[in-house]
Amino acid sequence: MTAEISGKWTWTMFPYMQGVLDAFLEPGLKGIRCMKSSQAGWSETLATLLGFIIDMMAAPIIVLFPKEKKAKEFNLERFEPMVNSTPRLQAKVPLTSREKGITQTFKLFPGGWLKFVHSHSADEVKSSSARYGFVEEPDECDRDVRNQGSSVKLLLERLKWFFDTFSIMGGSPTIEDLSTIAFEMELTDKRKWFVACHHCDKTLPLDGQAWDHVKWPEDETRNHPIFGKAVPERAFLVCPHCHATWTNQERVLNVRRAWDLQRQGVPGYGWIPTAPRSEFAGFYISDLMSCAPQASLQVLAEKRLEADYKARTGDLTGLMLFYNNQLGLPFKYKSPAPKIEELEARCEDYAELTVPWGGLRLTLGADVQGDRIALVVVAWGRGEESWRVYWGEIHGNPVDQNDPSWTELERFLFRPYRHASGEELYVEAASIDSADGNTSDAVYAFCRKHRHRGVMAIRGVETGEIYRVPRPIDPARKTKASRYGLHVYLVGTEKAKDLIIGFGEHGGKLRLSEKDDHGNLITGRGAGRMHWYREIRGDYYKQITSEIKAPRKGYRRNKLFWDVKPGVRNEALDCEVYALHASRSLKINLMTEAQWFAIEERLRQPDLIGRANRGERGELPAPVQAPAQRNTPGAAPAPPQPEKTVAGAAASRSRAVDPLLAQLNMGGGAHTQSDSTTPY
Numbered sequence: 291m292t293a294e295i296s297g298k299w300t301w302t303m304f305p306y307m308q309g310v311l312d313a314f315l316e317p318g319l320k321g322i323r324c325m326k327s328s329q330a331g332w333s334e335t336l337a338t339l340l341g342f343i344i345d346m347m348a349a350p351i352i353v354l355f356p357k358e359k360k361a362k363e364f365n366l367e368r369f370e371p372m373v374n375s376t377p378r379l380q381a382k383v384p385l386t387s388r389e390k391g392i393t394q395t396f397k398l399f400p401g402g403w404l405k406f407v408h409s410h411s412a413d414e415v416k417s418s419s420a421r422y423g424f425v426e427e428p429d430e431c432d433r434d435v436r437n438q439g440s441s442v443k444l445l446l447e448r449l450k451w452f453f454d455t456f457s458i459m460g461g462s463p464t465i466e467d468l469s470t471i472a473f474e475m476e477l478t479d480k481r482k483w484f485v486a487c488h489h490c491d492k493t494l495p496l497d498g499q500a501w502d503h504v505k506w507p508e509d510e511t512r513n514h515p516i517f518g519k520a521v522p523e524r525a526f527l528v529c530p531h532c533h534a535t536w537t538n539q540e541r542v543l544n545v546r547r548a549w550d551l552q553r554q555g556v557p558g559y560g561w562i563p564t565a566p567r568s569e570f571a572g573f574y575i576s577d578l579m580s581c582a583p584q585a586s587l588q589v590l591a592e593k594r595l596e597a598d599y600k601a602r603t604g605d606l607t608g609l610m611l612f613y614n615n616q617l618g619l620p621f622k623y624k625s626p627a628p629k630i631e632e633l634e635a636r637c638e639d640y641a642e643l644t645v646p647w648g649g650l651r652l653t654l655g656a657d658v659q660g661d662r663i664a665l666v667v668v669a670w671g672r673g674e675e676s677w678r679v680y681w682g683e684i685h686g687n688p689v690d691q692n693d694p695s696w697t698e699l700e701r702f703l704f705r706p707y708r709h710a711s712g713e714e715l716y717v718e719a720a721s722i723d724s725a726d727g728n729t730s731d732a733v734y735a736f737c738r739k740h741r742h743r744g745v746m747a748i749r750g751v752e753t754g755e756i757y758r759v760p761r762p763i764d765p766a767r768k769t770k771a772s773r774y775g776l777h778v779y780l781v782g783t784e785k786a787k788d789l790i791i792g793f794g795e796h797g798g799k800l801r802l803s804e805k806d807d808h809g810n811l812i813t814g815r816g817a818g819r820m821h822w823y824r825e826i827r828g829d830y831y832k833q834i835t836s837e838i839k840a841p842r843k844g845y846r847r848n849k850l851f852w853d854v855k856p857g858v859r860n861e862a863l864d865c866e867v868y869a870l871h872a873s874r875s876l877k878i879n880l881m882t883e884a885q886w887f888a889i890e891e892r893l894r895q896p897d898l899i900g901r902a903n904r905g906e907r908g909e910l911p912a913p914v915q916a917p918a919q920r921n922t923p924g925a926a927p928a929p930p931q932p933e934k935t936v937a938g939a940a941a942s943r944s945r946a947v948d949p950l951l952a953q954l955n956m957g958g959g960a961h962t963q964s965d966s967t968t969p970y
């Protein structure tokens with residue numbers, strides 16, 4: 291198939307790509323995945339495949355690119371030249387815009403069409419169904435298109451409507467555990483390119499791992515500013531079997547011979563699967579397989595020495611790019627998060643929905659998805675020590691503001707939480723994510739309804755502080771939120787995640803722990819420690835460690851971002867970020883010892899201090915359950931409270947929390963109640 295379409299291109303530089311093309315016609319396959327170095331000849335392969343489909347198997351085709359610019363470049367530099375130089379395609383694919391509907395990113399041909407889309411637009415990716423889906427550089431494609439999920443996933447969903455679909459993905463990997471293409475490769479039969487040593491005739495795969503066999507001599511008389519004594523221009527490969535050396539030229543000849551032998555049907559050479567049979571063929575391609583002069587051993591050795599030199603100065607981006615772009619391997623970037631087993635072992639014996647002694651003030655963080663509301667309730671103490679009181683999800687249809695899931699969220703917001711003292715605590719502030727375009731109307735309606743009770747509509751942004759006072763509502767700017775008369779609070783998610791799982795002197799609360807007398811790892815007590823209960827839902831641990839801070843391609847050196855691992859949900863982490871935001875809105879991190887002590891006194895001696903101060907808010911309905919029943923001096927300790935109705939719970943929440951805190955001037959944020967002046 292290749293000779294006919296690819297015309298003059300002779301594959302001498304990238305002989306292994308012919309094997310990738312052949313996989314397209316292998317029976318029983320549903321797709322091809324290719325994790326590759328950056329100059330592996332992939333664009334030519336992609337163009338050839340498109341030409342073949344248009345000519346021989348016409349059907350709708352979508353090709354996803356990371357950016358619009360890349361889509362147009364591919365069209366002008368690869369696709370259109372191929373059509374122009376191939377008479378069979380020229381006859382089928384009109385390229386001029388005189389034809390109706392033809393653009394740089396849309397082509398028509400008998401039996402189908404071809405669309406180049408880019409990953410920033412969910413509408414584009416979701417607009418049509420196709421039989422063939424291609425993804426170019428999946429690791430650079432948008433991971434979350436307007437909160438509707440990864441663009442790669444959205445594209446694959448477009449293929450479901452056709453019988454007998456085929457998807458093709460090719461790209462360089464990025465960071466281990468974050469890389470989409472590395473994740474996809476796990477589902478494949480993992481083919482590697484085996485070449486024979488011209489000395490001993492034994493074979494070895496020339497994937498990125500074979501870099502271990504590349505060496506270069508040192509010259510004691512040299513002192514190069516970057517290379518030191520190393521002599522990269524004399525780099526060679528050492529056969530792991532017979533330890534004889536290969537020059538660069540010998541390596542190229544061995545690569546070409548492997549293809550010749552595979553084509554002749556000699557087993558053991560060229561592409562060989564290293565994993566069980568799969569519906570997806572996977573190909574590992576490194577520069578060590580390339581026959582192009584820009585991928586010679588000398589060039590590679592120089593690049594590696596430069597990267598090592600940079601790494602010694604603390605800049606790891608060069609090394610990362612060498613792994614990704616030359617070896618076609620994901621770069622191992624150490625995650626600061628503790629292991630899941632460690633977190634599980636550190637759980638503590640207190641019940642869900644109860645607050646241990648140190649926790650004195652409650653906040654809630656909620657992440658709203660199309661079919662559920664995920665939430666955490668967190669109790670805060672001195673030095674931002676914190677206890678998980680609840681982690682879970684409310685399933686429903688939160689897109690509809692009248693859906694029962696919102697009533698259920700009200701129950702979590704306004705119910706009493708039993709404190710170890712026997713008293714009750716109430717949620718004082720809540721931050722609810724409004725970034726999802728589908729659910730934002732419902733979130734705004736909910737937050738407007740409860741805005742006097744510390745309920746904030748928030749949106750995560752990568753820059754800035756965890757909490758900041760929102761800008762005044764500008765009536766001239768007709769945003770969705772302003773139509774609801776709402777401020778949207780921006781949450782600095784990068785800083786919040788730094789604090790929870792990050793690196794650095796003040797980061798990584800999740801890691802804070804100590805050993806007990808038996809040598810077991812426990813959370814212990816102290817500023818910043820994070821506690822969770824034994825029965826916490828098991829997915830909490832996986833989700834709280836779901837992100838890695840690592841460099842992103844295309845950003846300035848050593849700039850790191852938090853990104854979610856592919857295939858892992860991260861709502862628990864998001865909810866923690868939002869609960870932290872809510873606590874910062876209350877300035878809990880700035881409370882004085884006197885203020886903490888006053889709350890503890892109220893909890894220890896409720897009859898002397900706390901209850902005398904509690905009053906009803908003028909506007910609120912009377913509580914369903916009269917507090918006087920429990921407050922009689924000398925009465926037995928109150929039994930655990932059944933959950934109250936929403937109205938009753940709301941009333942008691944306002945009643946219990948605030949008068950004392952208001953006296954202590956601990957209300958904090960811009961949203962705190964101003965209508966709390968009426969004593970009972």
Ligand SMILES: [Zn+2]
Pocket residue numbers: 487488489490491492529530531532533534
């Ligand atoms: Zn050998």
